[in-house]
Amino acid sequence: QEGGDKSEDELKSLSQAPAMETLGSPENSPEERLPPEGSRLRATAWRVLMNALLFSLLLASSVLLVYAFRNCGPGACQRQVCWDLRALYLASGNSSVDPCTDFFSFVCGKTNRSSDSFQALAEENKSQLRRILEAQGSWRPGSGEEKAFQFYSSCMDTHTIEASGTGPLKQVIEELGGWRISGNWTSLDFNQTLRLLMSQYGHFPFFRAYLEPHEITSHTPVIQIDPPEFDVPLQQEQEQKVDAQIFREYLKYLNQLGNLLGGDPVKVQEHASLSISITSRLFRFRRPLEKQQAQGKVDQMVTIDQLQEMAPAIDWLSCLQATFTPMSLSPSQPLMVHDLEYLKNMSQLVEELVLTHRDFLQSHMILGLVGTLSPALDSKFQNARRELRQKLRELTEQPPMPARPRWMKCVEETGTFFEPTLAALFVQEAFGPRTQSAAMKLFMAIKNALITHLRSLPWMNEETREKAQNKVTQLQVEMGAPEWALKPEPTRQEYNDIQLGPSFLQSFLSCVRALQARTVQSFLQPFPNHRWKVSPWAVSAYYSVPDHVVVFPAGLLQPPFFHPGYPRAVNFGAVGSIMARELSQVFYELLLPEDCPDCSPRALQRELLCLEHHYASFQSPDRSFFNGSRRFLENAADVGALTIALQAYRESLLRHYGETILPSLELSPQQIFFQSYAQVMCSRPSSQDSNHTHSPAPLRVHGPVSSTSMFAQHFSCPRGALLNPASRCQIW
Template identity: 70%
Template sequence: MGTLWSQERPPEEGQPTEHSRWWARARRLIMAVLLLGLLLGSSVLLFYIFRSCGPPLSLSPTGSCEMPMCLHLLDHYLASGNTRAAPCTDFFSFACGKEKGTSNSFQSLAEENKSRLRRILEAPGSWHLGSGEEKAFQFYNSCMDTSAIETAGAGPLRQVIEELGGWPISGNWTSLDFNRTLRLLMSQYGHFPFFRAYLGPHPTPPHTPVIQIDQPEFDIPLKQEQEQKIYAQIVREYLTYLNQLGTLLGGDPGKVQEHASLSISITSQLFQFLRPLGQQQAQGKLFQIVTIDKLQEMAPAIDWLSCLQATFTPMSLSPSQTVIVHDLDYLKNMSQLMEKQLLSHRDFLQSHMIFGLVGTLSPALDSKFQEAHTILNSKMGSFYKAGLIPAHPRWMKCVEDTGDFFEPTLAALFVHEAFSPSTQSAAMDLFTAIKDALITRLRRIPWMDEETRKKAQDRVTQLQVKMGGPEWAMDPALARQEYSDVHLGPSFLQSFLSGIRSRQARIIQSSLRPFPHQSDSSGPWGVNAYYSITDHMVVFPAGLLQPPFFHPAYPRAVNFGAAGSIMARELLHIFDQLLLPGGCPACDTHALKEALLCLEHHYAAFPLYSVTSFNSSLTVLENAADLGGLAIALQAYNKMLLWHRGETTLPKLGLTPQQLFFRSYAQVMCRNLSTQDSQDTHSPPTLRVNGPLSNIPAFARHFYCPRGALLNPSKRCQLW
C-alpha cells in the first residue's frame, strides 16, 4: 500500500479530477449547513435577549388569564370602577367610584364568607351524630325555626326577668340587692350595663391576659359633639322604643313611660362622663393599673371583687389582684351616680338594667321585639349621614351566633371548605416574598440607627405567622367535640343564653393555659388581619385570603397588590412604637419628625369630598402603614418579575400587569365615604388610595401622569 501511495502523482494545476470535485461540493454543503445553524442559533439568542429587554409577554393577548375565577374578578372590577374618572387626579374614583355608590370590599367579602358558612350549616346530613357538629347544626336550625320562637312569644324572656328579681313596671318585683342583679347580668347573661369587663393582653411584656375595665357600649348612638336638635330627636325615638319593650312585656303604659324616661336620663348622664379617645391620648391616660381593692375605694357603688369573680370563674381573684382600667374618671363618676340612684330610685335602676338586657337579647326573641329594634336602628340611622348597618336577614344573624358559640367546630369546617393546602402554600409564598422585601428595605431606612435596624430585622425574622386558621382547626376530631356545657332548649332564648355562658367559659379557660393564645374575634371566616403584640404574630384568616383579594390562579399582580399590601401593612405595625414621640431615642429623631411631617402635609393636599368627621390626629400610624405597605408590596412584586417570566393580566380591562397591581391595591380600600367614623384610626378611603399611590413614582410612570398632577407631586415622603 505504501508503494502504491508513493507512486501516485498529484493532479496538475487547473485540471481537477473527479475525486477533488466531489470533495469541493461536500465542503460547500458542510459550510452551508454550519452557516445555517449559526444563523438559527443567533436568532434564538437574539430573541431571548430582546425578550428580556422588551415589554413582558403578558402584554400580548395570549397573556390574559381566561380562567373562571379571573373572569369573575374582571366582572367585579368592571362593576366597581369608573373608567371616566382620571386616574392621575382621583384613583379612588377610578377604581371604586361606580355610579350607584361605593361598596365596602371587606364587608362584601365578610358577607360572602357568611354565605359559605350558611351552605355548610344547611348541608343535609353532613354532621356526625352525637358530636359538637350535631349540636352546632341543631342550634342553627332552632335559630331559623321562627315559628317555634313566635309560639313561645315573650314567655322565655319573662322567665329570665323573674330570675333577676322581676320588673317594677310589671308589678311582680322583688327588691334584690343591686350588686346581686349586676353580678347575674354580667356572669349569666353577658350584659354589662355600666361598664365593660373582659380579658385582654397586658400592655407591657409578656402581655399575659388580664381583666380590663372599659367604658360601656350604649344601644343609643349618642356622640360627643351633637346638635341639640338631633339629640332631642334621638331621645324621642329611643323613648318610643323603650315604651314598646315595656308594653310587649305587659307593663302599664303610664308606668312604662316613667321608667323609660328615667332609664334614658341615666344613659345620658353616663354618656356625659365619657372622655374621647383623643383626649385620653393627649393626657397620657389610655389605661391605669390598679388593684381591685383600690378600685373598690375609688368607685365603691360596685362590689368589684364579687362581680368580677362571678364573671371570670374559675379564675381565683383577690383584693390585691391588679386590673387594667381605661377611664378611671368615668368609673368614679359612674359610681357616684349609682349611689345617688340607689338612695332615691332603686326601682328605676332595676328597670334601666332590664331595658338594656332586653335590647341585648332581642335577636333571640320573637318578631315583635326584633321589629322594634330594627325600626330603632332605621330611625337612628336617618339622623346621621353615615347611617347604620342595614338590618341583616335572619339566616345571617343565626350564622353569626352559631359561629360565636361553636367557633372550634365551624372553624374546622370552614378552613376545610375554603382554604385548601395549595391555597395555604401559595399564601405562605406570598407572605415570604413580602417579609423578605421588608427585611431588605429596613437596610436603607434613613432615620434608623444601625442598632435599631438590626433589632428591627431580628423582630421580622422572629415573627410568627398564622395563615388561614389555628392549627387545631385542621384536626377533624376537634370539629366533633362535645360542648357538654351547651344545653339546647327548651326555648331558643335558653339555648342562646347557654351559648353565651359557654363562650365566656371557653375564653377564660384559654387564658388560664400555660401559654395562652389570643383567640380570633371572628373565627377563620373573619376578614381582618392583625398583628398580635402578645404573641409577636401576624394573623391572616382564611376568610381574608379569598377572592377578590387572593387566589392562587390570579395574576400575580392582583395577589401582590391586594393581599400582599395587606400583609406588608400588618408587618409594619410591628414598628408602631418607633414612630411615636420618644419611641426611638437612638434614631435620627430630626429625620423621623421631618418624614412624619411630610406625611401629614402630603395627605393634607388631597380633598376630603363628603367626609366631615375625619380626625387626622388619630391616623398617623395607619397612614404610615398604608404608605409603607404599598411600597413594600411593589418592591416584592418587582423582584418576583425578575425571577418569574410570563406574567398574566385580566382580559378586556386594558391594564398592564403593573397598572393591575395598583388597581388591585385600590380595590382593597373601596368603601362608602359616608361611613367614616370620627374615632376611626384610618384615614378616609379616598386618602388611603390616593395618598400612598401619589407617593410612589412608579404609579405616575405607569399611568403616564403629567408632572404636577395630584397623584404625581413634585415632592414625596421618605418614611419607609
C-alpha cells in the same frame, strides 16, 4: 512500478470502452452539448420548486417570529376565578376617567354598593358559612358539629320563635324577681340581681367586665373594668337639641318594650322615663379620653379591695367571682380600671337609687336586658330595635344601615357560640394546603423585600437599620387560622354545657353562659402561642405588639383579594400590600422623631414634612389630611405598604417565569398590580367614618400611588399630572 504499469493498462482499457459523453467534451458539437427538451423542463421545474420551497420557509419563519413576539409577553389566565375577577373589575371601574388624575374613580367609580370591599368579602365569607351550615351532613349525636347545626336551624325557625311569643322572655324576668311594670315584683337584693345579670345573662348595665391579656405578659389574664356601652349614641360635645331628640326616640323604644311585655301604659311611661334619666346621668359621669390622658388616668391598676372602698355600692368580689368562674378571686385580685372616676360616681348614683327608687332601678336593668336579648326574641322586638337604630342614625347624620337577612344574623350568632367547630369547617372548605402554601410564600416575599428596602431609607443610620432588620427577621406570622383549626379533622368540641331548647331564647342563654365559661377557661389553660383576636373567617389582619406576631386570617385570603390561581400581580397588589402594611406597623414608633433618637433627625424631619405637603396637595372629602399623629402614621403606613409590595412583586418577576394577566382586560401586569391595590380600597364616600384614624378611601389610593414613579410610568402619566408630581418623598 508493477503497480504503475497496471494503472496505465487500466486507463487504456477504460479509454477503449464505450465512453459516457460529457458536456465539456471537445469532441461534441454545440448542438450535441445542449440537454434534451425533457431535461430542460425538469431543470426549470426544479428551480421553481426550490424557489417556492424557499418562499414557504421564509413565510413560515415570519409567521413563527410574529407568533413568538406576540406570545413572549404574559398570557391570559383562563381560570374561572380570573374571569370572575375581571367581571368585578369591569363592574366597579370607570374607564372614562383619566387614571393619572383620579385613579380611585378609574378603579372604583361604578361602586354602588353600600359596603366597602372588606365588608363585601366579610359577607361572602358568611355566605360560605351559611352553605356549610345548610349542607346535608350526618354528625355524631351530641357532637359539637351537630349542636352547631341544630342551633343555626333553630335560629332560622322563625315560625316556632313567633309562636313562642313573649313567654320565654317573661320567664326570664320572673327569674330576676319581676318588675312593677307588670304588677308582680319581688324585691331581690340589688347585688343579687346584678350578679345574675352578669353571670347568667351576659348583661352589664352599669359597667363592663371582661378578661384581657396583660399588656406586658400577654399570657397572663387581667380583669378589665370599663364604663358600659350605651344604646344611645351620645357625644360629649353634641348639641342639647340633638340629645333631646335622641332621648325622645329612646323613650319611644322603651315604651314599646314595656307594652309588648304587657305592662300598664302609665307605669311603662313612668319607668321608661326614669330609666332614660339614669342613662343620661351615667353618660355624664364619663370623662373624655383626652382629659384622662392629660391626667394620666386612662387605665389604672387597683385591687378588688381598693375598688370596693372607692365604689362600695357594688359587691365587686361576689359579682366578679360569679362572672369569671372557675377563676378563684380574692380581695387582693388586681383589676385594670378604665375611668376610675366614672365608677366612683356610678356607685353614688346606685346607692341613691337603692334607697329611694329600687323598683325603678330594677326596671332600668330589665329594660337593658331586653335590648341585649333582642337577637333571640320574636320579630316585634327586633323590629322595634331596628327602627330605633335607624332613627338614631338619622339624628346623628349617619347613613342608614341596610336591612340584614335573617340567615346572616343566625350565622353570626352560631359563629360566636360555636367558633371552634365552625373554624375547622371553614378552614377545610376555604383554606386548603395549596392556598396556605401560596399565602405563606407571598408573605415571605413581602418580608424579604422589606428587609432589603430598609437599606435604602435615608433617615435610618446603620445602627437603627440593623435593629429594624433584626426586628423583621424575628417577627412571627400566623396564617389562616390558629393551629388547632388547621388540623385535618374538625375540632371535637363537645359543648357538654350547652343545652338546646325548648325555646330559642333558652338555647341562646345556654350558649351565652357556656361561651363565658369557655372564655375564662381558655385564659386559665397554658397557652404558649399567640391568642387570636379574630375568627378565622374574619377579614381583619393585625399586629400584636406583646407577642410580636402578625395574623392573617383565612377569611382575608379569599377572592377577590387572593387566590393561588390569580396572576401574581393581583395577589401582590391586594393581599401583598395588606401584609406589607401590617409589617410597617412594627416601625410606627420610628416615624416620630422623639421616639427614634438613633435616626437621622434632619433627614427624618425632612421626609415627614415632605409627606405632609404631599398629602395636603389632594382634596380630602372631610378636609382633614392628618388629624393628629395617628392619622399621619396610617398615611405613612399606606405609602410604605404599596412601596414594599411593589418591590416584592418586581423581585418575583425576576425570580419566576410565566406571569399571567386577566383575560380581555387590556391591562399589563404592572397596571393590574395597581388596579388590585386600589380595588381593596373601594368604598362609597358616605361609608367613611369621620372619626376613623384612616384617611378617606380616595386619599388612601392617590397618596401612595403618586409616591412611586412606577405608577406614572406604567400608566403613561404626563409630567406634572396630579398623580405624577415633580418630586417625591422617601419616607419609605
